[in-house]
Amino acid sequence: MSGDGCSLLGCGVEDEDRPHDMSEYAGAAARWCPGCGDHAVLTSVQRLLAEERLAPESTVFVSGIGCSSRFPHYLRTYGFHGLHGRALPVATGVKLERPDFDVFVVMGDGDCCSIGAGHWLHATRYNMDLTVLLLDNAIYGLTKDQTSPTTPQGFATKTQPKGSWLPPLNPLTTALGVTNASFVAQTAEWVPAHLYETLKAAYHHDGFSFVRILQRCPVWTPTIFQKAVKDSTSVEVLVHDEGVPAADLGRAFPNRIVHDPRDLHAARRLAEDTSRIRLGLLYRDPSAPRYEETRALPKHTAEERMRVLEAELDRYAV
Amino acid sequence: MDTAKAPVGDVPAPAATSRRAPRVLRVREHTVEIVSDSGEGAQKCGQIFGAVSAKMGNGVWTVEIIPAEIQPPARTPPGGSGNRVRIGVGPVTNGGDEANLVVAFNEQVLLGRHRLHAIADDAVILLDDVWSRHDDAEVRRQWEAGLLELGSKAYRIVPVPLEEESQKLVENPRKGKNMFALGVLCWIYGRDLDRAREQIAHQFRGKKDATAQNVALLDAGHAWADAHLDLRVDVPATPTDAAMVVTNGNEAIGMGAMAAGMSLCAMYPITPATSVSHYLGEAFDRAGGLLHQAEDEIAAAGVAIGASYAGRTAFTITSGPGLALKTEFLGLAVMTETPLVLVDVQRGGPSTGLPTKVEQSDLLAAMFGQPGDAPKVVLAPATIEECFHVMVTARRIAESFRVPVLVLSDANLATGVQPWPRPTPDAAWQAEPPELTAVAEGTKPYDWDGRLGLSRRVAPGTPGGMHTVTGLSHDERSKVAYDAETHARGCTMRSRKLAVLQQTLVPPTVVGPASGDLLVVGWGSTKGAIEEAADRARAEGLSVATLHLRFLSPLEPGLTEVFRRYRRVMTVEINYSDAPDDPFVTEENRRRGQLSMLLRSATLVDVDCWTLVRGEPLRPGQVLAAMRRRAQTGGGA
């Protein structure tokens, strides 16, 4: 989404009345558990909205059902808190109807990778200009501790008390495997500087920007990201001029690997290797065709539509 | 219209060039069937014949004859493909009872129609007899056996060398017989050959060679008939000055959507709804509309809801299995009060059921398919013309009442082709919702009028109106709230809208006596057959009236009062009901037709039902028989 000036008016003029203070994007008080990683994502998003000075009336957050999907309620923009797994079709409809809107999608791992997995693949392929956040806590949070597709193998939950039976689904290789994928990144809510820069890059990408955000759930999966949080040397940061800026991370993340996000094969290799957590932009292709462009139709006036209709009736006239 | 079939006079044909002057049968209506193996083009022949007849000023109704499989084996009774075309002096409202004339490309597909009792006892049958001379002894044996079976009726079978004559003009007669047959039919029915040529050129537009070849076949068929046949049928046309269009119901829905100013249709292919999208795939682009083929029906509903939420009302089209998948999203549209139009072109069910065939079995699913209380509007067009206008009504209601509107069409309307008065669309139907002028911060997105349940929609794009809609129970500000008061109030407000809508409807009209022995109530595509049957019943002296509902939810007003004026009330529907005398069936456990269940609960009148689930449009003769039984004996219909 290119945020140059005023998207609602479709012009490049800065609107001085636009809010630019984070607090002006705050909706209802967030009701997630204390220590929930979703809080940090909300803060980062509010900062992005403020820095990009998005018009609240032409910004829409679409979500599914889950702890994470409460997200839109906590923002002062338009929001659509819909059905479990079905955020992407709704967002597709919003964007088709109003290509000028800034549309964000917030989903949980159950939402996106399980019940909504079909939509996820196809939305990736449509490559509409949506900023898509997967809040991956590797568990079903809202429904209290059931195994999700991203739950680590062996991790015990209420539905699989002997530990998850299957190796987890890898959202990154999945996304990178879909034809026409145009932006795939991974970040973590406990690294706010990286989170913010990733969201910003995702927002500025013209196309389906898929960001997997590793998210702590202190209630159900407190141990999963413990090691990565405590020991930043266990995390590897992808760096490149074309990637997500990582300078702010300073010396806290000494492990860096140069990765050119234009290289799809390298991206897939890195994503495949789950021996360590990697943060950064895996892949970006700004030239991938976007559905709302290939399907863009002239906005006809009522008179023009009437003319076409009469011509249609002529075709069937006797 | 029993009397209608009687000849009104046998008159000699004017200066005939044929061997001998053919007899001309002049009738008020006639039903023709053309049947072939799949892929031999009988459907195209029937379509062109119907279109030419309509253009000449005849009333026309066509019904597709569809084989059970896409590529059924050749020369098999269930594999027949083709068209029934009923033409009349005046308007024709249904496919009628039995065919009076049949063109069959082989005896096996003819047997298929014979076994379905689709052919009148005294019908004339033009049958290609090439099979009687076939090299393969087995084919010759089948021919003999087939003709023996057909001998049980007094059909007049006329051999026609479709294949041999077509072979003189085309290499592969399988691809030419249909146009030769069209030429034969044009001769018999005195169809204007120039119009037939025009229609062929239209069908094969862009393919010059094909057009020339097919016109040659048409002419050859016509010349052959002129030289060899002795029967012509004259169904006088009444050319009118009134502008007419000829479409099927699905095309009418597509045009109606454009007339209604809708510009986004999200769908997933499913028979028999798909042809709406085939139509829109071509036409919608030109009108600035967008046809989105989604990854499944759930997504199609989601895309339509997302688009409706963000602006102009969008629609989604489907059939039974797709309606099932859209269930959860429909509940969300009810809960978030998002306008939406959903067209369900019904087919036989349950499950995958009868994909290509008609049924009216989705009524209760449409009304009550959602878990929780999910009041919504259900409309059913009764004619092809109404398929057009219902879309305008549906959008208007969806927006003014902030409610999903379900439109129940069916396979009979979808594939039936009929001339109907050309509509005069109103530019006001193209209105641009929603209102996006700024509102005061804190404006309630569900500012319900406590009496009406109505509220102004605050759509995204409206400055100051920011809020999050949710499928969770919510208050007027769209804040999630699980308390008793809030939930009960939300349910009341969403339900109240239907009562308010019902108060704005006009009571339905009764056709026939204002009181009497029997009132027959129908909905959807059966109107033509029911009203024709009632006409015939009244001609027999029975006291039968009919009433046809367009609004199923809310029901049209005043029904109880109307029902009380008749000794008996009975619905006629194409869905399942137990017969009263079926084993184990009692008055209490009897499962009734879907509309009759609704009417009984709404009016407390003992509404009986007569239903069939044969995958066929109702024949007026069948309905008449049910009316006779019910009106006279009052016994089990």
Ligand SMILES: Cc1ncc(C[n+]2csc(CCOP(=O)(O)OP(=O)(O)O)c2C)c(N)n1
């Ligand atoms: C159709 C449907 N099935 C199941 C549910 C119950 N449900 C609500 S949220 C959820 C899973 C939430 O997990 P996730 O998507 O990972 O989100 P989180 O709560 O972890 O943020 C489930 C199964 C539902 N609301 N709707």
Ligand code: SF4
């Ligand atoms: S249960 Fe977990 S994911 Fe849900 S709000 Fe609490 S901490 Fe966050």
Ligand SMILES: [Mg+2]
């Ligand atoms: Mg989760």
